[in-house]
Amino acid sequence: MRKKLFLILLFCPVILFAQTGGELSTQYMLAQNYIQAAQFGKALPILQNLYHLQPSNYEYFQTLNQTYIQLKNYDASIALIEERISGLQGDINLVGLLGTSYYLKGNDKRAFEVWDNALKTFPKSEVNYRIIANYALQLRAFDKAIEYLKSGEAISQNPQFFAYDLANLYSITMRYKEATEQYCLILSHDPNQLNSIQSRILSYINKPDALSQSINVVKKYDNGNEISFKYLLSRLYVQAKNYDGAYDLYKKIDSFQNSQGAELYNFGKFLYDEKIYNMAEKVLNDLINKYPESPLISYTKLQYAKTLEAIVEEENKAQIPAWKPYYLPVKNNSSNADKVVEAYSEIAKIYPHSEAANEALLRIGEIKLNIYNDLSGAKELFQELFTDAPLSELTAEAYEELGNGFLLKGDLTSALDCFQKIAGNGRFPEDKRNFATYELARINMYLGNFPKAKDYLQSITNNPQNSSANDAIELSLLMNTAQNDSSNLVTFAAAEFLADQKKFNEALEKYRTVLNDPQKLMLQNIAELRVAEMEIALNNYDSASVQLERIAGEKEGNIYSDKALYLLAKIYQFGLNNKPKAIETYESLLANFPNSLYLDAARSEILKLKDVVNNG
Amino acid sequence: MLKKILFVFLLFPFLAFAQSKILIYMDLKQTDHLRAYGITYHALEKNYKADWLLNYRGGSFMIDYSNDIANECLVEGVAFDKLSASEAADIYSLVQRPDNNMSVVRLEKAPKIAVYVPPSFQPWDDAVTMVLDYAKIPYTKIWNDEILRGDLSKYDWLHLHHEDFTGQYGKFYASFSNAQWYIDNQIQYENDAKKNGFKKVSDMMKTVAQDIKNYVGQGGFLFAMCSATDTFDIALAAEHTDICAQMFDGDPADPDAQSKLDYSNTLAFTNFKLEMNPYVYSFSNINITPEEVGSKENDYFTLFDFSAKYDPVSSMLVQDHVNVIHGFMGQTTMFRKSLIKKSVTILGERPGMDQVKYIHGNYGRGTFTFYGGHDPEAYEHLVGDPPTDLSLHKNSPGYRLILNNILFPAARPKKQKT
Incomplete structure (x- = not known):
């Protein structure tokens, strides 16, 4: 019996406790449900009761405190925390919470005082500083958070422990110099962090002054053999468009890494992709000279050739008077072109019969044709391509280039042969075949084979989707309307052929013959325009202007009157550099030809010109 | 004889003056409706007389002829007719006939325009600045400091777009709180609040909203789009309570915020319910949700037809070449009709539904116009989407409504007979 009584007495508290615990748990769940429903007022008495029953339960304490805060009852929150602090000395988190409640109450001063005092009295621990800094950070008191982190850093054996946090805070408070300092501190201890740090720095360098401040800081750190700072600095130099500075650094990186030019190659390729061709050329050329035996030499040479070609293309573009419908060939300084040919030749030699070699052959042939005016040299090169890769798209391109070359030289038979080879090969791309068919129509027109030319044109116009359809329709119209005036059509075709050969004086004479023939019928309008276009090509702007003004004056009587006015404006704009007159002429086009195809272009030129005139 | 000559010379300027006009017609034949507003604005800047012919060919503009204006029309691609004095007189006579719902409004001066734009990067575009730029109408960007x-008293017209006057940073927290632009934006607002002596951004925004309301009361013209419409009224209603959760202003929202709203302080909306959940991308039930809008294909709104002679203000605001317009979304897409104050005029709505797109009202000596949606030519303009190229939407009826508001402050409506 005594034993039984003893057992009951022994288990009684446990049973009681279990019951109470279950009830408390239910009560707590109810309070949480109220909180989730934003009914803090209903949750409060339950939580107060729970906390009263179990003041040592941290969860009850925390939820009660949060509820006071949600209800903006900061005084109650402060009292609650202070009561807990008095019983639990040494808990830095409670101090953090107390400061938070003071801060939310609007008493920043007291909040900071609470935190400052705690950090003075608590053991000097970097963890304590970080905890309090986080409380400040949560309240977006950034300056105070920085202050605590700096204090923590000062007592720490491991300053980089705070560096990420500090750098982040500095960057969001727009103190980019300090942010970069912290990132450099991390990098100096752990170079493997380069990618992470670089991306963090790059995230703010577009902000005002951030780039220059960051460069200055990284420069200070780049004083030894630590490669990561050189990478970082070179990246910042590229952002600042200081390519020379970046190149110097890459040279050092390449040397330190003993990478035999691999780093420089990457840099050169990067510059090419960014269209910084002159610098890319310098880098790649240095690379070729310095590391002739590098495993990357073939790639480097190909990249170098492409870079030189891009430079030559840019030079050509700058010299061509693209505003003219026809223009005389531009004399090109071929020193760069020589280098391109040399570079491509080497590639063709290193990788014979490869796609790279084929491309190299095509490019060399194009240069020979378009810059050296060397048709036979180009033909010889292309022959290699025709044999090696008869079905390649590059071959179609080569035939097209060669066909154009023959046309320029006046060899219609050879040109015909080239374009037939493209048009008759079903493996070549459709747009190439359509263009070749259009060229075949033109050549047949030049040869006086008008029915055949019309057949070719019809095969293109049957499919209006293709890219040569518009040109084909225009030429068809001309030939259909002029077919009853065949003698003049022959003369006109001869003039067109001469114009294609850039024999503008002779073409001019022929066009005038068409104009002077009393039998002239439908060819008059286009011949008149062509006369003006030949005069423009020969830089005879005055006579071209007179002719164009006359055409424009015919208005509805001439289908090219709007185009004439547009060309006249171009003469004023580019040929005579008379901007006000150019504006006036474009405006006249807008006023007199409201349905012209040239309206948008004219509007755009007016706005550009007005901008130039107004801004000096 | 001398007298006759003198008489002719005396009349000459008037004859010359009356000789010709430029009619910028605004019906479906117009080639660039948007730039037509810019031309009219520039004509006013140059002190030409300009009339707005309400309901005549889509709300056309009649301007004194000058080569200057004609050239500008040509360059900008704005279609027009040159009219003789008698042709112009015929049109005026037609417009003023009592049996026509048309009217003439004389435009007096080019209004000074301010657009409220934060100086920081915003990953979305503002339809009004885009259309002002396209139409080449000058404006000044202002922000909280200036207000x-x-x-504000320096300007006739103020535009608000995708701003959040509640201080909740557009309620983008759930989706974008880690995005750099969001972080930068919040810092910028906080710094600005600090600089202007406010502890919380929400407090600063409430003051800004109140200042804008006072500007309207003193005769200003306010035009707001997208979330600037409802958040403006919410901020005014919440003058004496805290509706911002902790992540927005550092402390919790007032649990009784809803009951403490003061609807008498708002311009357009009343009895609305706040969305207090900070993770929900919505401010209140004023906005019509995408689910309620339904399919894009069926989203059209209709402009009301007002009496041009007796209600010229509303008429000006709805001038358009069509009266059924494709809808477009925004953070605030449309307004719930049941929550619009009775004093407010509904200009455009989805007929038969509780969905209103375009409203107008008076406050004090000024007026306000609210237009729901973000970009009239980008149905769902998402954060980070590229800007709309307005040269592809020269005849946008949705954008025209914005520009009506710009010329509206230039107008001097005729006094009605009593």
């Missing part, structure tokens, strides 16, 4: 120091 708080009283600069």
